[in-house]
Amino acid sequence: MVFKISHIFLIFFLFPFQCSSHLSSLKKGSSLSVEKHAEDVIVSSKGTFSAGFYQVGNNSFSFAIWFTEMQNQTPNPANIVWMANREQPVNGKLSKLFLLNNGNILLLDAGQHYTWSSNTASDAPLELYLKEDGNLVLRELQGSTILWQSYDFPTNTLLPNQPLTRYTKLVSSRSQSNHSSGFYKCFFDDNNIIRLDYDGPDVSSTYWPPPWLLSWEAGRFNYNSSRIAFLDSLGKFISSDNYTFSTYDYGMVMQRRLSMDSDGNIRVYSRKNLSKNWYVSWQVVHDPCTIHGICGANSSCIYDPNMGKKCSCLPGYKVKNHSDWSYGCEPLFDFTCNRSESTFLKLQGFELFGYDNNFVQNSTYKICETSCLQDCNCKGFQYTYAEDKGIFQCFTKIQLLNGRYSPSFQGITYLRLPKGNNFYKQESMSVKDHVSLVHLHKDYARKQTSHLFRLFLWLTIVVGGLELVCFLMVCGFLIKTRKNSSANQHSYHLTLLGFRRYTYSELKVATKNFSNEIGRGGGGVVYRGTLPDQRDAAIKRLNEAKQGEGEFLAEVSIIEKLNHMNLIEMWGYCVEGKHRILVYEYMENGSLAENLSSKTNTLDWTKRYDIALGTARVLAYLHEECLEWILHCDIKPQNILLDSNFQPKLADFGLSKLQNRNNLDNSSGFSMIRGTRGYMAPEWIFNLPITSKVDVYSYGVVVLEMITGKSPTMMNIEGVDGEGTYNGRLITWVREKKRSTCWVEQILDPAIGNNYDLSKMEILVRVALDCVEEDRDIRPTMSQVVEMLQSCE
């Protein structure tokens, strides 16, 4: 082999951002050298991409492709889109990349050994050149046969129009600074489905699509074996398994990259040009705690949209490596098999995924505890109530993996610990995750872009967090369900019964020609009806909708996939001509508003507390847990319906949007104030950015109304009017009363009577007053509200 290291074929480029000279391609017999990594760079025709040696550590380099950086810019690893030798960086001395005369590309480390090669061979004249789309191609000079291209060997990044195929996969980096292969993989599995796997040092598992869903339940099609997916340059992702999404900035001309990040999330990043920063324009997982292995073994993960995710060790465990949580936690005690030396610690709302050693369908607590004690390997058990079946289920665990607290999980985990130790305090060390703190940037589509992009007109640039506006973000077409939750099983029944499209004439018959009106709102009129299968339904006929059929259906399909026991169930819809109708389950006990004003005292203290908690849970779900984050924007007692057990069901969400879309397309953000006088947060009046905290505010007002029995709108009539003080009367009144002694009796709705829990009452009032703080940053998030309300149960 002859290494003719020459630069005969160099073509010198004068480049706007780089004064140094660069190559347009590498020909046979020539090489790039690490010592000259600043100049020995292959640049694409318009300069968008560069390929060469990229410094990844002290004296260590990888042969990489990156978005060209400006000369004075500090190198940003986020610009790297491909690496030849990610596992083995080469030395900063004597390392070279050759295009040999036999047609092979070789990477030589420190002048001694080869760390990477393209395994190609050809006698024809060849060139290695970088296309403007970031694809590094080895091709014949005549005939332009392609022998090798970097697009066929992605690392953790896909560029627009670069296909993910059956032969390729994305593998995350170990960390943001260590580019070696990490634990997370994205690929087409043997069932033709794109999935995400955690492939850790000890265990591996699939975490997306949610593993307890069958592929069709996750909206996937597993019979198309072409196994191909790509992100197009406008921001739409299309896959042969029918999984598709569009970025928030869909349609705008952007530089984009899709990356399997080191924290297991797939994100699309966009930027206008190289002088701008990358921002996240889409991500697949919204609650990072659902990503397996994220906090390691024996730990718990908790997610707060403002703070990001937090890992902690379980009680009795200590962290293994403070700088890397993927190592997890190890026990502070020795396990004993002696039954009489074990005790169990109750962790409310804590869920572990996987490693169930034993499952008992209909179990008592005692049976569950005994079955754990009998097994030396049992580290704890999960005990959950399946509401629809009316039984308790028992899962014993041999490993404590993928643990997380979640406001919507209604089971309990019991952790096995040795007796006599005081492990009841969780180790307080916890980490904040920086990646998940990346703020989603929501840009408005420019008016002139296209009418197609109206969809995105409401996206507001939110200054302080991940909150999205009153818009069903099309972020993933997954059915959000939960393995153990009864709400989930209920929804399966519904799926079997059929979420369906009704014809107009069917609904006309069902409602006896729309005769039995039971409610009326801004969005339309609600009628009671009986469906052909004899189910009682609430049928909402939307006012004159100018919305197109496609758009309406897209939204219906999103609403359909939401799932929470405190959310009203949608059974179907009708779209025919100008008719837009939604079919919901019928709620016997009417709305919270009706019950509060009823003379028959239907709501005792326990019911009111449960309603406050259930409503908080569903809002936490909508704001933080479901895959399309949603703001309700119209929380009021009229929209909280009560089922036969007086459990709250939130209704009417998303509908104001269905109605108002056409009024909104001429402005950035909300041109119209949404919500109802008396319950609206000050942000609406002062024209401040709208975040999930507007719902928190309205929730606080509703809770105050439940406690006092006084409606904020009534208070308004007697008192001050004027926009600034808006709903302030009820709140001010409660705040003032609270300063006196025996305040509880003074504010309490007489209908509640004396039969209440004083400490719970105090917590509820305190939480409600926190929720109605003028300053939205002081208000808690809904999951914090859930936590506070649960803490005293």
Ligand SMILES: *[C@@H]1O[C@H](CO)[C@@H](O)[C@H](O)[C@H]1NC(C)=O
């Ligand atoms: C890396 O190099 C910098 C200076 O170039 C030096 O300060 C630092 O200690 C080095 N780090 C290691 C781990 O060698």
Ligand SMILES: *[C@@H]1O[C@H](CO)[C@@H](O)[C@H](O)[C@H]1NC(C)=O
């Ligand atoms: C990067 O991660 C790999 C795999 O975990 C590890 O072997 C290597 O030592 C790490 N490199 C650095 C510089 O930390």
Ligand SMILES: *[C@@H]1O[C@H](CO)[C@@H](O)[C@H](O)[C@H]1NC(C)=O
């Ligand atoms: C997949 O998508 C295509 C086009 O949108 C549609 O025709 C087809 O019915 C879908 N398949 C399944 C199984 O959903």
Ligand SMILES: *[C@@H]1O[C@H](CO)[C@@H](O)[C@H](O)[C@H]1NC(C)=O
């Ligand atoms: C399979 O997927 C490919 C790529 O998305 C598409 O072109 C093709 O029509 C699909 N085939 C079937 C049978 O759906």
Ligand SMILES: *[C@@H]1O[C@H](CO)[C@@H](O)[C@H](O)[C@H]1NC(C)=O
């Ligand atoms: C990047 O875009 C901004 C605004 O869109 C423009 O002012 C700037 O000149 C652009 N920079 C480059 C290097 O193209």
Ligand SMILES: *[C@@H]1O[C@H](CO)[C@@H](O)[C@H](O)[C@H]1NC(C)=O
């Ligand atoms: C902790 O993790 C860091 C980063 O991966 C690694 O450099 C260090 O060696 C680890 N320490 C221990 C004690 O394992």
Ligand SMILES: *[C@@H]1O[C@H](CO)[C@@H](O)[C@H](O)[C@H]1NC(C)=O
């Ligand atoms: C987690 O804890 C168990 C004991 O409950 C222990 O056997 C295991 O090694 C721990 N895992 C790690 C990664 O330390």
Ligand SMILES: *[C@@H]1O[C@H](CO)[C@@H](O)[C@H](O)[C@H]1NC(C)=O
């Ligand atoms: C189990 O522990 C109890 C109390 O500590 C002790 O009395 C008993 O002997 C132990 N049994 C075995 C088999 O070690």
Ligand SMILES: *[C@@H]1O[C@H](CO)[C@@H](O)[C@H](O)[C@H]1NC(C)=O
């Ligand atoms: C569950 O078990 C209890 C007692 O063993 C029994 O009475 C009940 O019928 C069982 N329920 C179901 C749904 O199997």
